Structure formats: C-alpha cells, structure tokens
Amino acid sequence: MRAASEPLKARRVYLLLKDKIASGELAAGDRLPGEFALAQAHNVSRVTIRQALDLLASEDLVQKRSGSGTYVRRPSQKVRTVLADVANVFAHLIEMGRTTDVRLLSFDYVNPPEQVREALELAPDERSQRSVRVRLVDGVPFSHLVAHVPERIGRNFSRDDLAKAPLLELIERAGHKGASARQEISAVLSSPEVAEALDIGVGLPLVALRRVVYDQAGRPMEHLQALYRPDRYTLQMNLARTGDEGHRHWSPTAEVYRRERLRRRQPVRKKVKLK
Amino acid sequence: MRAASEPLKARRVYLLLKDKIASGELAAGDRLPGEFALAQAHNVSRVTIRQALDLLASEDLVQKRSGSGTYVRRPSQKVRTVLADVANVFAHLIEMGRTTDVRLLSFDYVNPPEQVREALELAPDERSQRSVRVRLVDGVPFSHLVAHVPERIGRNFSRDDLAKAPLLELIERAGHKGASARQEISAVLSSPEVAEALDIGVGLPLVALRRVVYDQAGRPMEHLQALYRPDRYTLQMNLARTGDEGHRHWSPTAEVYRRERLRRRQPVRKKVKLK
DNA sequence: CACTATTTGTCCGTATGTATG
C-alpha cells in the first residue's frame, strides 16, 4: 500500500520553479534567489525549499554550488509542444510528422448535466450521447474530451464509428451541417480521473475549452468540454488588423502559423507587403 | 506569525468538488458519492474527504445528513464572470456596466528574459521596458499583465501614462502602428506573487495568454504575458463556417457575443437567415 | 417492528511532512 502523503508543499514549489525555468523566465546560467529568499517568497520553510531544489537538481535542471547559490542549467526543456489553431473547430494539429490517435474511454446515453442540457437546448427528459475520448500524439495523451450530442443526432453512428472518425465528421454525415460555433477558454485543475487519463499528476493546470457547435438553423449540435495538457499542447491564434484607422478592429486569421518567423531570427525586411 | 501549513490535500479535493458543483456537473439536490467512495476516487483517506466536505458545508454549498449522505445545496455560484473576446487585442470586456481599473505594480527597464528577447527580436544587450499591471473589475482583480516593450519604443511614454492609458494606445501614439499579432493560450498554477496580486490562493489554475504584437513592417512591438482568473474572466470566441462545402474552413468572427441566445432559451426559429 | 446495509459522526494511534531553532 501507499506509505503516506508525499511532500506536497515541496512539490508545489518544485513545479512552480520548474515552470519558471521552462518558460524562460529563468534562463540558463541564471542564479536562483537564495533559499531563504525563496522560503519567504513561497511562505514555506527553508527545508521545504531545499527539497524542491534537490528535486530540480536531481533532474539536472539546476546546479547547486555550495557557498555560491543555485544555478539554472538548461535554458528550457524543449519539450516540443503540439501547436493547434484555436480557430479551427477540428482542432487540427499544425506540427507535422506527428501521429495523432484517439482512445475512446466511454460511450453511452445519459441525462446530461444542467449546463450541457441548457447549451444543447434539450428538453428536461431528453438524453444525450456522451462520449469521453483521449487524444494522443506519438502515443502520449494530451487532451481529454467529453462530448455531448443530442440523442436524435447521435443515433446515427455507433461506438465504433466514434473510435475512428472525428465526431464532427460523423455528425455531418448524419446530415447535420455545422455553421457556427462558440468557444470559451478557461483553466482548471486536473481531477483524479482526467489526471489518470492524461497520465499526469492531480492538481496540475489544464487548459479547458468549452465549445458548442450550431447548425445552419442555429440549433446546437454538439457540446464539447476539452481539457489540454499545457506542456504538450498550445492553443494559438493569429490576428490581423483590418480597418486601417479604426483602433479596435483586429480580425483573427485562420492562416497557419509560420514557425520560421520566430525560428530564423533573420532581420525583417522593411517595406514588407502585407496582404 | 503564521501558525503552520494548510491542509493541502483536503483543500485540493475541496476545490475539485467545488468546481464540479459550479460547473453544474453536480446539480442542486444531487447526492455526492459516499465519503468512502470519494476517498477511493481521490486516493486519500476518509478523514481528508471529511475535511473537504466540511469546508464545502461551511460555505453552505453542500448539506450533510448523517446516515444519508451529502447533498448539493446551490445549483451553481452564479459568480458572474467577465466575458472578453479573445479576438480582440485590446481585450475589451463585453459585459456592460462594469468598471475596470488598472493598477501599476512595477515599471522599469530590464534585460528581458531570453524568451522575450527572442520574441521581440532584440539584440543581446538591448533592454526592454517592463511593466506589471493588474486589471480590476468592480475593484476585484482578475488579470495580471507583464508587458515588455523595446526600449526605443517605450521611451516615448512614462510611468504615469501607463497607469492611465492602455499600453497599445501609447505605443500607437508613439508612431508605431500594430498590424498583426500572435497569441498562445496555456494554463499555469498561480505563483505566490501573482496569487497575492490577484487575491487568490497559491496553486490555483490560471489562464495564461502570451501575445506578441507586430507593426506593419512585421517588427515586434510588444510582448505580453497575461494571467487571468478563470472564475472571473472567460475568454471567448465565435466561429463561423466560411467555405460552403469545404470541411476545414471556420473563420473566427470578431462580433460580439449575443448573450440572449443562451439566456432566453426560446425555441430557435427554423429557416433563420444567416448573414 | 425488527433486521440489515449504508452512511455520517467520532475516536484512536501512528507515520510523515513541515516549521522552528
């Protein structure tokens, strides 16, 4: 059996520091604040700080030099994250050469929770088809999807269909064409269930995306609650100003992000033609 | 001085359950799983579950009936969150009748972290103007903003200017017109510093938005790292399918979200004209 | 009206993480 409780505070400090390193806020070679300073900042004791630093050191993320301080070793983890355009309802992945897979965790018809029922404009007794899926890249899970579809629509495809084709595609095949969608983005902590499904710890931050897709008549077809691992998946979007003089007119462009721009660091040519 | 450490596991369970109630997954009147079942699901002891439930009960979110179970009291907290369109670079708030305020936490010129330096395409020795701001609605903080502007641009306005006008506006006044922008959305845990600035606990989930704004020549003007409280702020966006038959063509629409659609729950009229 | 199963309420001792010096 599990012995007892893990060092939670130390772990939290460890995660926060690790994040600062990964995000580049603490670059390679930088010296961390002293243990005492860290202890004060995080409102914990020095012992806890030491444990966190030892954890980092054991992963070779920092180097402890006695009498001097603790220094950052690697600039960032370079854990290549998957980029996806938030403007794309199919949430297609932009990075190439990656194999994405789907694992169907559950599939049944249920009385949806109030929030879903309202979003799908279902009658109080109407049921919905609930499917829980996990998406994987290179065999590693990065998103947890809970989808609700009105029963009258979900009837048209089976459990096996869902394990293969994207849900929206199945819905379209059933004769319901998506015309518009609404998305809300938030953040949540990983619950034990999704933590296991996504192969992460409990209490880690996840990007939460709630989406409702409507057909041409404006009737809701699908409700999706997606959770993404931020270390493996990044939602991104590009904006372009449309109205020349108007201040507040920025339109999202669905165009694919060109990674070279940031990578090559070549001086930008003046007088670039924007189209 | 502070006595000791807070119950972390209990608190986490408390937060997760609270979220399930707020999200409507657990509706009013619903009976929670038994304490033993919860203990198993969350992989903690029953005592810890009891602490979490007691916390919820103390807030009157649940009602404990001995011998029977624990029941949800309120349907959801109805803590009205601020809606903002993610497509809007100015991050204008959509909810009306709300007063938003800005508090300037710090303002100085620094050697930017590597990640920022790269994004702003600065030379290794070039400095940037770093400003940390907190945005408030009705006096309550909801976002934490760390902005970097190349020194040559930032020179044109002062600390006082920043406390009053939006940063992008100041940049434009300085003669630099924004033309495009790139945003990435992620999720992080609240660090002690931002936790205090946002008046929340440490280790809570936050929406993280990283944005780089470019001028007409494609040169970066501003780097922003924004953190949002998900309970007070919701990023949203609307999408519309553009290409008639093409599957993968959904364009984000910058139009303001019409709240009535979800609120009134009126049956959708057939043959609605979409424009 | 039992009888029983389940669930909350309360207590214990123990192990371990954490704060403090």
Added chain:
DNA sequence: TCATACATACGGACAAATAGT
C-alpha cells in the same frame, strides 16, 4: 545539518443516524 515540536494525513474501529426490506 540536526533535533524538537506540531500539523497533516492515514488506517482502522465503533457508534449513531438513515433508508430500505
């Protein structure tokens, strides 16, 4: 780094309340 004191978490046991048979 070590030692002490305390808070948290664990696992178990048992009583009391509830609901169904």
